[in-house]
Amino acid sequence: MAQTPQSPQGQPAPPPPPPLRGDPVPGGGKPGLPVPFAPVLTAATGDPNSLDINNYMRRGGYSALRRAVEQMTPDDVIKDMSDSKLVGRGGAGFPTGLKWSSTKRNPGPRYLVVNADESEPGTFGNRYAIEGDPHALIEGMLLCCYAVEIKQAHIYIRGENRRGAEILERCIADAYKSGMLGKGILGKEGFDVDMYVTRGAGAYICGEETALMESLEGRRAQPRIRPPFPVEVGGGLFGRPTVVNNVETLMCAPHIINRGPGWFSSIGNPASPGPKVYTISGHVNKPGVYELPMGVTLGDLIYKYAGGVTRGKKVRAVSPGALACQFLTADHMEVTMDTATLTRPPFFTDFGPVGFGAGGIIVYSEECELIDLLVNSSGFFARESCGKCVPCREGTTWMHMMLRRMAMGGARPRDLDNLLDVAKNIGGRKTLCALGDFSVSTIGSAFRLFRPELEAAVSSRAGGATNGRATHTELPVAVVH
Amino acid sequence: MPLSQALKDRVVNDYFPRYPTKRAALMPALWMAQDELGWLSTETFEEIAELLEMDPTDVVSVASFYVQFNRKPVGRKLIEVCENPSCWVHGATETLERICHKLGLDPHAGHAGATTADGEYTVRPTECVAACDYAPAVQVNWRYYGPVKPDDAEAFLENMEKFALEKDGLVPAFGTHEPRFKDGSAWNVNPSDNGAPPPVPTPEPKQEEKK
Numbered sequence: 001m002a003q004t005p006q007s008p009q010g011q012p013a014p015p016p017p018p019p020l021r022g023d024p025v026p027g028g029g030k031p032g033l034p035v036p037f038a039p040v041l042t043a044a045t046g047d048p049n050s051l052d053i054n055n056y057m058r059r060g061g062y063s064a065l066r067r068a069v070e071q072m073t074p075d076d077v078i079k080d081m082s083d084s085k086l087v088g089r090g091g092a093g094f095p096t097g098l099k100w101s102s103t104k105r106n107p108g109p110r111y112l113v114v115n116a117d118e119s120e121p122g123t124f125g126n127r128y129a130i131e132g133d134p135h136a137l138i139e140g141m142l143l144c145c146y147a148v149e150i151k152q153a154h155i156y157i158r159g160e161n162r163r164g165a166e167i168l169e170r171c172i173a174d175a176y177k178s179g180m181l182g183k184g185i186l187g188k189e190g191f192d193v194d195m196y197v198t199r200g201a202g203a204y205i206c207g208e209e210t211a212l213m214e215s216l217e218g219r220r221a222q223p224r225i226r227p228p229f230p231v232e233v234g235g236g237l238f239g240r241p242t243v244v245n246n247v248e249t250l251m252c253a254p255h256i257i258n259r260g261p262g263w264f265s266s267i268g269n270p271a272s273p274g275p276k277v278y279t280i281s282g283h284v285n286k287p288g289v290y291e292l293p294m295g296v297t298l299g300d301l302i303y304k305y306a307g308g309v310t311r312g313k314k315v316r317a318v319s320p321g322a323l324a325c326q327f328l329t330a331d332h333m334e335v336t337m338d339t340a341t342l343t344r345p346p347f348f349t350d351f352g353p354v355g356f357g358a359g360g361i362i363v364y365s366e367e368c369e370l371i372d373l374l375v376n377s378s379g380f381f382a383r384e385s386c387g388k389c390v391p392c393r394e395g396t397t398w399m400h401m402m403l404r405r406m407a408m409g410g411a412r413p414r415d416l417d418n419l420l421d422v423a424k425n426i427g428g429r430k431t432l433c434a435l436g437d438f439s440v441s442t443i444g445s446a447f448r449l450f451r452p453e454l455e456a457a458v459s460s461r462a463g464g465a466t467n468g469r470a471t472h473t474e475l476p477v478a479v480v481h
Numbered sequence: 482m483p484l485s486q487a488l489k490d491r492v493v494n495d496y497f498p499r500y501p502t503k504r505a506a507l508m509p510a511l512w513m514a515q516d517e518l519g520w521l522s523t524e525t526f527e528e529i530a531e532l533l534e535m536d537p538t539d540v541v542s543v544a545s546f547y548v549q550f551n552r553k554p555v556g557r558k559l560i561e562v563c564e565n566p567s568c569w570v571h572g573a574t575e576t577l578e579r580i581c582h583k584l585g586l587d588p589h590a591g592h593a594g595a596t597t598a599d600g601e602y603t604v605r606p607t608e609c610v611a612a613c614d615y616a617p618a619v620q621v622n623w624r625y626y627g628p629v630k631p632d633d634a635e636a637f638l639e640n641m642e643k644f645a646l647e648k649d650g651l652v653p654a655f656g657t658h659e660p661r662f663k664d665g666s667a668w669n670v671n672p673s674d675n676g677a678p679p680p681v682p683t684p685e686p687k688q689e690e691k692k
Contacts, residue, residue: 118611119608119609119611120609121565121566121567121608121609121613122565122566122567122609122613123609123611123613124611124612124613124614126611127611127612152499158611159512159547159549159623160549160607160610160611160620160623161611162623162624163624163625163647194499196499198508198509199508199509199512200508200547201508201511201512201547201548201549201550202547202548202549202607202608203546203547203548204608215508216505216508217500217502217504217505218502218504218505218506218507218508218533218543219504219543220542220543220546221546221547238500238501238502238505279613279614280614281567281613281614281616282566282567282570282613282616283570287567287613287614287616288614289614319566323565323566360613362566362567362613364566364570367570368570373566373569373570376564376565376566376569377565377566380565380608383592383608384608386546
């Protein structure tokens with residue numbers, strides 16, 4: 001199998017690359033005309049030479065940085081980022097321009113931290129991005145450092161992605177050699193940036209920005225109390241104002257500077273525009289990475305791009321933003337997959353927003369037993385809860401144990417109500433970070449959407465009649481804190 | 482076994498200048514120690530604590546938080562099978578069981594893992610390794626392999642390279658800024674470069690449009 005992401009551009013004539021600033025706009029510049037979408041973030045992925053800095057420069061790399069340094073003030077860069085309406089791609093959906101400008105309002109020294117701890121089950125776009133086009137990330141980071149006047153940037157990459165860490169280390173060394181890092185970058189006096197890679201060591205919670213910074217400081221990765229927020233003095237890395245950005249967010253920055261904020265904001269859903277790297281896995285024929293305009297419909301993603309559901313089955317449930325999100329069903333095929341849609345009514349329920357996360361879509365066909373899926377997902381959160389907040393630490397374990405009991409045929413009459421009661425006491429911002437909310441979103445939405453099915457499954461298994469499906473539920477509770 | 486002087490020098494010279502506190506070098510120090518010794522013993526924790534001017538218990542409390550730091554010896558091949566939903570729907574649990582069965586290990590040992598008597602293999606489930614498109618994904622010493630379907634478990638143990646997703650022959654050289662190939666040569670993707678530093682790009686013609 002090829003490592004390249006399955007590009008949606010399988011048609012005979014691929015659309016031309018998006019225009020640079022100053023180029024004539026397709027359609028004669030008349031607003032409202034559709035511009036053919038061409039991938040930019042994953043355009044180089046799969047090319048074995050894409051890690052080479054010379055190759056990146058031949059592709060136009062570091063020209064955005066050059067443009068920024070030579071023609072723009074730092075505030076111009078921030079203004080472009082704000083005008084592009086780029087929102088963070090990590091899941092929270094915070095406007096990037098606002099994050100940069102509010103960090104800059106606070107006194108230096110400031111830090112940039114790149115959140116490359118992509119541990120959400122079902123999300124793997126950042127891994128492809130880092131392995132496919134690492135210099136684009138470095139250029140995006142340099143643009144942020146230029147705009148926010150930052151002298152030190154840290155990439156925190158998950159421990160499992162050892163290859164990604166090695167690639168980044170190598171590319172950073174190359175960038176130092178060619179004068180893109182270090183002192184006086186591109187001849188600009190005072191534009192000094194040092195970049196370091198730090199590896200995590202297998203903790204889901206490190207994807208949470210304050211926990212990530214705790215880990216970078218050499219502590220257990222447990223989230224901090226906010227305020228102070230990371231952008232403020234006292235809240236960031238080593239107590240300094242800090243920009244924490246996702247990999248994909250920063251990789252958008254060179255394209256925004258090169259092609260203009262208008263180009264970016266014209267793509268996809270106007271409320272959260274831009275190209276988006278969707279990752280699809282689970283019961284689909286062509287799982288993989290698909291770069292599409294933000295706001296493609298769920299049905300298109302599954303049937304047009306990912307090749308439909310395996311063995312021609314029907315969709316039972318979909319996690320739109322990996323495991324931390326609520327389920328969607330086969331009735332939601334017309335829903336557009338973007339941050340703005342999935343975090344606002346009607347996709348805002350008792351258990352919070354349905355959520356889009358980082359765009360990792362997991363499809364479950366009707367072959368998937370929901371109760372077993374819930375056992376699996378609740379076990380993940382029970383193991384990955386960091387243990388700082390009591391509702392999450394205790395509740396996730398209890399939910400997992402109750403679900404296991406139900407799946408194994410030992411359900412007690414009040415188990416279902418108990419489960420929802422526990423879930424309500426974890427969810428709804430009762431914990432310091434969002435892991436508590438995440439842990440109940442699958443369970444809460446499963447009982448909202450599929451309660452009759454789940455009740456039937458639980459009662460049919462009562463007394464141990466597990467239809468031969470319970471092998472994995474026989475694993476002991478192995479909660480690792 | 483004590484830590485090498487080279488490792489200690491690297492922590493002091495390479496990592497201390499990066500951070501305002503010595504403690505912040507803890508994660509890299511633990512990784513380097515584990516890469517050198519294979520696992521982290523009480524003795525190692527004490528050495529690192531002395532180096533970073535921390536309390537040994539403090540070092541252990543951090544190391545025990547992260548599942549990738551081994552606090553007991555593991556096999557030369559650490560096989561981790563992802564069991565999260567994307568891999569689970571493709572039979573990851575059965576893959577894990579069949580790998581364990583083939584090696585004579587307890588598949589229910591949980592996340593602590595089980596090691597063969599000859600110290601060759603340790604097998605354990607793990608959380609998502611971000612290779613969901615190659616489900617069920619497996620990592621061996623944190624290198625990517627997949628997809629390893631349940632029926633492929635035996636073939637996987639016989640010939641892992643067939644399932645490898647990383648094929649460029651890099652040996653781990655994290656933190657050195659100098660990754661090397663197995664033959665000892667430095668990384669050089671483009672052979673025509675001869676290791677010379679890449680040139681600074683020539684400025685592109687200035688665009689007329691000005692903000």
